[in-house]
Amino acid sequence: MVGQILTKMPDNNYSTKLLIVLIGIVGLATAFLFQNFDVLCLCFNQSGFYDFNSNNHNEVNFALNKLLRYLLNTLSSVAIIHAVFKDSKFSKSVTLIQILILIIFFPLYFYFAFSNILLLTQLYQKLNIILLNPIVPFILGISYYFKRRKL
Amino acid sequence: MQKKLIVFASKFVGIYLLLNLLYLLWISFLGNQIDGISELVAMVSQKILILIGYDVSLLYSDLHPRILFYLNNVNYITVSEGCNGVSVMITFFASILSFKGTAKSKVLFLSIGLFGVFLLNILRVSTLFYVALNHHEWFSFFHEYAFTALIYTLVFLLFIFWVNTYGGSNFNEDAGQ
Numbered sequence: 001m002v003g004q005i006l007t008k009m010p011d012n013n014y015s016t017k018l019l020i021v022l023i024g025i026v027g028l029a030t031a032f033l034f035q036n037f038d039v040l041c042l043c044f045n046q047s048g049f050y051d052f053n054s055n056n057h058n059e060v061n062f063a064l065n066k067l068l069r070y071l072l073n074t075l076s077s078v079a080i081i082h083a084v085f086k087d088s089k090f091s092k093s094v095t096l097i098q099i100l101i102l103i104i105f106f107p108l109y110f111y112f113a114f115s116n117i118l119l120l121t122q123l124y125q126k127l128n129i130i131l132l133n134p135i136v137p138f139i140l141g142i143s144y145y146f147k148r149r150k151l
Numbered sequence: 152m153q154k155k156l157i158v159f160a161s162k163f164v165g166i167y168l169l170l171n172l173l174y175l176l177w178i179s180f181l182g183n184q185i186d187g188i189s190e191l192v193a194m195v196s197q198k199i200l201i202l203i204g205y206d207v208s209l210l211y212s213d214l215h216p217r218i219l220f221y222l223n224n225v226n227y228i229t230v231s232e233g234c235n236g237v238s239v240m241i242t243f244f245a246s247i248l249s250f251k252g253t254a255k256s257k258v259l260f261l262s263i264g265l266f267g268v269f270l271l272n273i274l275r276v277s278t279l280f281y282v283a284l285n286h287h288e289w290f291s292f293f294h295e296y297a298f299t300a301l302i303y304t305l306v307f308l309l310f311i312f313w314v315n316t317y318g319g320s321n322f323n324e325d326a327g328q
Contacts, residue, residue, distance in 0.1 A: 033296065093153045097160045105164075119179055126171040129238055136160055138307060139246050143159065146314045 020083035027076030028134060031069050035132070039065055063110055069132050074098045077137035090144055094137050105131060162249035170241045178232055185216040189235040193218040196276040207280070220280055227283040228276070236272035236302070240265050243306045247313055256317040264309045271305055
């Protein structure tokens with residue numbers, strides 16, 4: 001299906017687009033498959049970059065790992081969207097929406113995650129689904145694809 | 152286009168959060184009692200497992216809102232609020248509702264789609280029981296990765312089908328640009 005979409009896009013180098021889409025898919029798969037790994041600890045434990053023995057290590061580590069996953073998902077989805085549609089305006093809009101989500105919802109997400117109130121921790125799990133998976137960029141991309149196809 | 156996109160994304164996220172909040176309020180109102188959807192998922196899955204030859208019995212936990220699947224006095228899997236597929240249904244519901252389309256087609260497609268997600272979830276629970284029983288080392292992979300990816304792929308395919316068949320464009324004002 002990706003191949004079909006790519007061939008329909010005129011005036012673009014097919015192999016470059018395919019490469020960007022593949023890198024994007026690898027990025028999304030990495031973010032999904034390594035969701036339970038402490039990437040920060042794995043990468044920087046020996047480097048002295050961060051004090052892993054500090055009191056708030058768990059909270060900081062948790063937050064940074066989640067932000068890293070969000071960043072990887074966003075970069076990968078925007079890369080795929082840009083390679084497929086070649087519409088800078090649309091790619092910028094999706095990036096802007098992802099930044100707005102980051103600013104508005106991540107403080108709430110972390111507050112819910114460390115809360116002792118049951119309802120808030122349950123809400124954290126629901127926010128986890130929508131924030132840490134590329135659901136919003138995918139839905140925007142699908143909608144945009146059909147909008148272009150209908151024009 | 153940017154404004155239209157932001158409105159569309161806000162509608163999707165807003166509907167998703169509102170429905171989840173209402174759902175969680177309902178769950179917390181039930182306290183230690185298991186919700187009806189999880190109970191239905193557990194019961195239908197049990198029937199399917201019995202049908203394929205596993206004499207599974209269900210046990211309601213006294214301490215938590217959970218249903219335990221037993222075979223020969225061994226507990227293999229547990230069904231709780233997070234296993235009933237409601238989160239996926241809400242994602243599907245929010246994506247269809249936030250997109251343009253006629254009310255009639257939305258009601259029709261939501262009914263079919265939600266039923267599809269429910270059926271796939273039954274299949275997921277039944278398969279997870281089989282995996283826990285026969286290939287326990289693969290349970291975590293299937294539970295956390297394979298079925299999550301499969302169910303969300305179904306939701307996206309349903310959404311693509313919906314937009315392609317019934318949906319109007321949310322960004323029509325840019326036509327011709």
